[in-house]
Structure formats: C-alpha cells, structure tokens
Amino acid sequence: MCLTFSKAAIAWAAMNSSNTVRLGVLGCGTVGTSFVQLITEQADEIERRTGMRLEIAAVSVRDASKERAGVDASLLTTDSDGIVTHPDIDVIIETMGGVDHTKALMLSAFGSGKPVVTANKELLALHGPELFAAADTAGVDLALEASVAAGLPFIRALRESLVGEDVSRAMGIVNGTTNYILSQMTEHGASYDNALAEAQRLGFAEADPTADVGGFDAGSKAAIIATLAFGEAVRAGDVHIEGIETITADDISNATRMGYVIKLLAVVEQSDSGAIAARVHPTMLPSSHPLASVRDSFNAVFVEGAGIDQIMFYGRGAGGHPTAAMMVGDAIDVALNKRAGVHRSVGELGSAAIVPIDDSVSAFYVSIDALDQPGVLADIANAFGSEGVSIRSMEQENSTDDVARLVFITHDAIESDFRKTLAAVSDLDAVKNVGQVLRVVCD
Amino acid sequence: MCLTFSKAAIAWAAMNSSNTVRLGVLGCGTVGTSFVQLITEQADEIERRTGMRLEIAAVSVRDASKERAGVDASLLTTDSDGIVTHPDIDVIIETMGGVDHTKALMLSAFGSGKPVVTANKELLALHGPELFAAADTAGVDLALEASVAAGLPFIRALRESLVGEDVSRAMGIVNGTTNYILSQMTEHGASYDNALAEAQRLGFAEADPTADVGGFDAGSKAAIIATLAFGEAVRAGDVHIEGIETITADDISNATRMGYVIKLLAVVEQSDSGAIAARVHPTMLPSSHPLASVRDSFNAVFVEGAGIDQIMFYGRGAGGHPTAAMMVGDAIDVALNKRAGVHRSVGELGSAAIVPIDDSVSAFYVSIDALDQPGVLADIANAFGSEGVSIRSMEQENSTDDVARLVFITHDAIESDFRKTLAAVSDLDAVKNVGQVLRVVCD
Numbered sequence: 045m046c047l048t049f050s051k052a053a054i055a056w057a058a059m060n061s062s063n064t065v066r067l068g069v070l071g072c073g074t075v076g077t078s079f080v081q082l083i084t085e086q087a088d089e090i091e092r093r094t095g096m097r098l099e100i101a102a103v104s105v106r107d108a109s110k111e112r113a114g115v116d117a118s119l120l121t122t123d124s125d126g127i128v129t130h131p132d133i134d135v136i137i138e139t140m141g142g143v144d145h146t147k148a149l150m151l152s153a154f155g156s157g158k159p160v161v162t163a164n165k166e167l168l169a170l171h172g173p174e175l176f177a178a179a180d181t182a183g184v185d186l187a188l189e190a191s192v193a194a195g196l197p198f199i200r201a202l203r204e205s206l207v208g209e210d211v212s213r214a215m216g217i218v219n220g221t222t223n224y225i226l227s228q229m230t231e232h233g234a235s236y237d238n239a240l241a242e243a244q245r246l247g248f249a250e251a252d253p254t255a256d257v258g259g260f261d262a263g264s265k266a267a268i269i270a271t272l273a274f275g276e277a278v279r280a281g282d283v284h285i286e287g288i289e290t291i292t293a294d295d296i297s298n299a300t301r302m303g304y305v306i307k308l309l310a311v312v313e314q315s316d317s318g319a320i321a322a323r324v325h326p327t328m329l330p331s332s333h334p335l336a337s338v339r340d341s342f343n344a345v346f347v348e349g350a351g352i353d354q355i356m357f358y359g360r361g362a363g364g365h366p367t368a369a370m371m372v373g374d375a376i377d378v379a380l381n382k383r384a385g386v387h388r389s390v391g392e393l394g395s396a397a398i399v400p401i402d403d404s405v406s407a408f409y410v411s412i413d414a415l416d417q418p419g420v421l422a423d424i425a426n427a428f429g430s431e432g433v434s435i436r437s438m439e440q441e442n443s444t445d446d447v448a449r450l451v452f453i454t455h456d457a458i459e460s461d462f463r464k465t466l467a468a469v470s471d472l473d474a475v476k477n478v479g480q481v482l483r484v485v486c487d
Numbered sequence: 488m489c490l491t492f493s494k495a496a497i498a499w500a501a502m503n504s505s506n507t508v509r510l511g512v513l514g515c516g517t518v519g520t521s522f523v524q525l526i527t528e529q530a531d532e533i534e535r536r537t538g539m540r541l542e543i544a545a546v547s548v549r550d551a552s553k554e555r556a557g558v559d560a561s562l563l564t565t566d567s568d569g570i571v572t573h574p575d576i577d578v579i580i581e582t583m584g585g586v587d588h589t590k591a592l593m594l595s596a597f598g599s600g601k602p603v604v605t606a607n608k609e610l611l612a613l614h615g616p617e618l619f620a621a622a623d624t625a626g627v628d629l630a631l632e633a634s635v636a637a638g639l640p641f642i643r644a645l646r647e648s649l650v651g652e653d654v655s656r657a658m659g660i661v662n663g664t665t666n667y668i669l670s671q672m673t674e675h676g677a678s679y680d681n682a683l684a685e686a687q688r689l690g691f692a693e694a695d696p697t698a699d700v701g702g703f704d705a706g707s708k709a710a711i712i713a714t715l716a717f718g719e720a721v722r723a724g725d726v727h728i729e730g731i732e733t734i735t736a737d738d739i740s741n742a743t744r745m746g747y748v749i750k751l752l753a754v755v756e757q758s759d760s761g762a763i764a765a766r767v768h769p770t771m772l773p774s775s776h777p778l779a780s781v782r783d784s785f786n787a788v789f790v791e792g793a794g795i796d797q798i799m800f801y802g803r804g805a806g807g808h809p810t811a812a813m814m815v816g817d818a819i820d821v822a823l824n825k826r827a828g829v830h831r832s833v834g835e836l837g838s839a840a841i842v843p844i845d846d847s848v849s850a851f852y853v854s855i856d857a858l859d860q861p862g863v864l865a866d867i868a869n870a871f872g873s874e875g876v877s878i879r880s881m882e883q884e885n886s887t888d889d890v891a892r893l894v895f896i897t898h899d900a901i902e903s904d905f906r907k908t909l910a911a912v913s914d915l916d917a918v919k920n921v922g923q924v925l926r927v928v929c930d
Binding site for chain 2: 078082083085086089090092093094095098189195196197200201204205206207208209210275332334337338339342349350351352353354355356357358359360363365366368369370372373374375376377380381384385386388389390391392394
C-alpha cells in the first residue's frame, strides 16, 4: 500500500521549522518501535534541553500494511533506499540489522551527507573500519553506542572521555543470554541444559542458541570494543572464540568453592609493543571482582588503563527500551553535530598486529584425575615446571577411592606452553583424565 | 621570579602549527601535575586519534620558584589572570580549587572566548547554574567530568547519552573516604573511630574529616548530579545532608545479618510532578544491589530511568591520575568543539521545586529497645499504623533478660509521618530507647 517513498515524510518536512531534525528510521522491530515511542514521548524535554526538536519522518518496514503499536501508519514505507537519500531527512537510525544490504544503505546515507546511528554489531564487526572511513570522508557521524552492551553508554566514553587514555585491557560481559545461563547455574545449581531451556522459555535465548552460547555474538562485540579502545582496526575474524557449551554444574561448584565465578568474557588487550589480543571465552573471576556481581541478563564492561586505573559500566545489554534509549542519545549527538557542520571521527585506525591465540598469555584452571599414589603430584608438577608454567594454587578433591581429582590454577602462562604441559600431563601413566580447562583472571 | 605572564607560553604559541591547541592550566597540585604529565605522555596518541596536538602553554602556581616533578619550570607563572585572558591560549584547565577567585577567573576565561575544563565541585555546587549560563552566553564549553566521582566518565553520559532519557533517580557512592571507612567497618568489624583513624593514616581522610564524614562533599556532588540528570538548577543548599558519624559496629553487624550493607549515598529523585528530592545519608542497601559491592575508596553512580532501566558507572572517585585522565578527555572534547566553533549547552535549566525533607519518601530502618512483655509489640505496631507507616519486616534480637531489641524495616513512608511514629513510640512506657534510624533502599 505504501511502496514508494513515504509521502508522510515529505509532509512532515514541509511543516518543519528550522530547529527540527528529521529522523529516518530503518526497521521497525522491537528496537525501532521503542525508538519511535521514546522520541515521541521525550520530544518536548529534548527540545527544552537541546533547543532542537527531533521528529520521525519515516520508518522503513518490509510490510507497510502491518500495524505497529505506537507507530503512526502513515510514516511507514517499504522504500529504505528512498529514506537514506531523501533530501528532507537529516539523520538515519538503523535498526534493521543484516549486513550487505544494510551496508549499502549506510554508504548511501553517508553519500547523501546523512549521519547514521546504528545498533548493528555484525555489520560493524565485519566492516567497521571501512564504514568509519566512509563516514569520515563524507564528513558525517557514525554513532554506535547501542551496538555493544546496548543499554550502557560506554562507547562514547571509549571514543571521547578515554581517547587520551592508554587503555591496557577491557573485559566485558557483553552477552545477556550466556550471563543468564551461567547465573542460573551458579545461583540455582542448574545444569547447562536446564538453564539453556529456561533461557529459551523466557525468550532470552533463541531456538538455535549457537550465536550466543558459542560466543560468536560476544566475538563481534569484542572486535568493536578493541577497535575503539585502541584505535586499531580489529575485525570479527581477529577474535579467538570459545563458548560456554562445555561448562558443567561441577565446574561451577568447583569455582564457587574456590571463591570464583565463571563468566563468558570478551577480553581485549594491548601489549606495550602495540599488539592486540582479542578473545572470548568462559573465564574464572574472583568473586570479589566487580564483574563477578553482574547477574542475570545484565551486561558490564570493565576497562583498565594507566590513568583511570579501573572503570566499569553496568546496565541492560539488550531490550527494546534500553537499546532505543542509547540510540536517542546518539541521535541527539549526531543531530547537534550535523547542525554545527562537524562530525566526530575515530581518527585514522591503525593496523596493529593481532596476537595469535598460541602466543597469548593468561592464567589457567585445569582439573586432572590421577591415581591417588605417592609421587604422582610431583610428576604432574614436573610437567608444568618443564614447560615453564608456574603453579599458583592446587587443591585435591576426594573423588573416588583410588582416583583423586586435582585442581590447578597457574600463574600467567603462554597458551602454547600450557597446552604442551597438558599434553605431557596426559601422557603420564597415573593420569586418568585431563578435564575442564578455563582461563582465570586473578586480579 | 616569574611574576608577569609566562613568556614560555608565548614561545609555545609562536611554534604552533594550526592543528595545535594550547592549554592553560590553573593550579599545579596533584591533579594539575598529573594532567601535565598525561598530556605530555599521550600527545602523540591523541594527535593520531583526533588530528589535534594538545600542548601545555602555561601553568599557574602560587610560588613559581618551587620545583614540580614532571612540569617544565619555564611553564610556571603566578599570573592566573594572565592565563585566562591570553590570546594565545585556547582552553583553560582549572585544577586550583577555591570558589570566589576561581569563579572570577572562569568568567574571565569565558569572556575571552575560552572553554573551561574543571574538577571544582564546590564552585559548581554553589554557582553551577550561573556558570553554565555564562558559558552559554559566551558560546563556549564548561566541562566538568572530573567534578563528581572524578575517575568515572558518567557526567558526559548524563549530559549527552541520557539527555533524552526520563531519569527518575540517581544514587551515588561519591565520597571515597566514607566508603573506605564503611568498608573497613563491614569487612573487618572495625569501630567507626578506628576505621576513621586508619583512613587518616593512609591519607584517605583529612585531619579534620568533617567535609567527608559529615556528608558535605557528597552534598555538593548531589547538587551537580541533580542539575545534570534532570536539567534543573539544584544547588548545594537544596540538599538534605546527614553524615556517617553515628554509624556503629552494631548497626553494621545488624545490617549484615539482615542481608544489607550500609553505604553513604547521594540520592536525587524527580517525581512525576517534576519536584526534586536531593539527599545525602547513610543508607541500607540489599547486599545483592550493584552498589553494595562497591568497596574501599571506589565510587559508583547508579542511574534509573524509564528507557535505560538501570545503569551503573564504577571507578576511582579521586586521585591525581584518574581525575586528570577525565580532564584530558574533557580537554580533547572542548578543544574539538572550539576548533569547530561549537559548544555543548546544558540547555536552559529549569527551576523545579525542591521537596522538603519532611515531605520526602523513603523506607526506614529503626532499632527499638523495649520491655520483653506481652502486648508491647502490638502497642508499637499500633503507633506505626496510626501514622500510616506500614511495616515491611520486624526482627527481635535477644539483648538482655527483660529488654528486647526490636528491629523494624518499613515500606516507603513520608518522612514526617515516620518521625511522628517515632515520637509516639518513644512515649510508650514499655519502650526504653529508640536507637539508630537509617533509610533503606529495598530494590
């Protein structure tokens, strides 16, 4: 019914006084709908505080005949290409997701001199450096607060407040699904399968949960965090990814007993040489660590640097309203910039070396089942020592009559040295099984 | 030795290429020194990421003959008035503290078209609305990230990311000294006096600790948070203030037993009518609350709103490096804005009504010593009920043979109703003592 470019938008444009900024929204799912609602509700307050009136000019959808609660049907159009090029639209709000077509729309928007506000982590993790450069060339903003840990205003902090900071590491709980599952396992002793089923029942996990539980969603976010924290081009493919599928109730209870919690972390680090390590993996964190108390589907990003020491941002990682709230903040920002004829650049991104996983450094937890005999512990300790892997702590659990479960935590070690250690330990006659391996953050 | 305006600054200016921004620093204490060091160390990286070179043009001190580690002596001058008006200085960094003279310098800087970056909470809490208006009139920035919870980039989030958000409440642990003292009491069972003495020994508390332990420092910060969170003019005098001096080891252990921690919170709330309540007081928080795990001298600010749900910012509240790091972020921001010929306004601040403390609403904790006799609890419960104060929970502790300690937590109640309840309870013959009263945050 509304196949050509929205006449509604043109009508809006005609009514505009000069302090009005017209927003073209791509997509009208949960986030797009919440965005339109928030702008409608907050327009007066925004005008009072910024002197600028934000108005929705058009909303692109696949099916313009379907009703959307809280969105005026006359704003709907199926012509997303028309929105990004329309001369009466000032700012593009991208909530449609997807990669190739969305990228083309974004480049077209830049070409029409329109800044873009996006929550699209996949697109940014794959093509972020290219998109930042295109926005710069066009002299417009690409704002992405909602793309990582959607409800936390930390991207702006990384880009602006901390741009002069020598960030050494950022660690994030950036996937609400896995944090919900691990919280259920920790607090209620649930098995992985039961916690996943519960998350699916509540709508926190997809029917095919691979993107979340496999760590891929967090991997995209790790690439974006690394790019902005270090000013270097880091892409999804640069991130080493391990998911939470192998975490058992036993692992959780071991961790609890030792004073740790298990969280799926996105970890990005820059060494003094400038090389960048970016990883996603289940991680043991001391229960006193600020990230340890981030429960359920909440997200948090913990940043360390020479000047700031430690900073953490905590909030809703997803959801229509929190995501849309951050996009409203971005929309105001890019609209103010556009009116002033300026834009915020991320600068020229560097191309720092990516540390291969074999060379990366971490402390490790490993559980080993071995015969409960004199000399066995010495043999195992020797295997660690001969690869230069130093043991921080060891605990023995009584498992069965003649097999003891030994739980080790190492000091920081090079990944390949640790893997060689495990191979050597496996070869010992007295060792029956090398069980779960987890990385550990000790401070 | 250096009484006139720094020749060094003029020399710097002469060397400047067009991408250089010259900073005039007022004050060279811990923060000023750290700021100069950070700029010196990070200048190359900042230039790479922003295209702009930041240089220290001059630093004002009281005694220019005193050496300052890491600060080139030729930059020092005693002429702060000269710095704020010098045509070759672009941005003013105010780290000197103080109110009247500093305010005059700031207004003079605005008059010379210079944006100001400040960490001066006293000045902003007393004269913030006037200073914001003066900066606006001059068309320059007044940036204040480091004025509240210095090492947390949350002011920018309030001013920018959340400017379109309907914030209902912000609660902050914004004083490191009191948080250190309360953490020591909670974790080590220390008495208030011993914890204070330890804080003084470690340099976390002043010889005269009144400004911190009396809640006055947090009160200044509450006024600034309320102003920016709600876009309303709120001043230090609008904030109801109670300190932590009366908190005992008993109070702490009662709270722990009941699953709470005690924190000194700055609480600012805006009701649906638009009226603002701003208070600083010791507060019982459930131990599962994100603010409950903020330990030692760390700070955090927890913000609630319709869109964002809950957000928390966590980090170092003070210290030369964290404070200076945030001021570097601000300096980059205002320098970019100045080059672009734009500035960030807080908009026209409203003048919302301030809720008197008698009319404010909170849940309360109170401990009451009463004779251990039949009917006493009913009499006390009646006293609550007749003022419309609803009891959420009650616990009885066995204190002595014939006197029982009763600990009540109420549902939300109007302050004056609760005070009337306490007066009525005091008048009961069986009641021997009405002890500690604390406000409670239940969710």
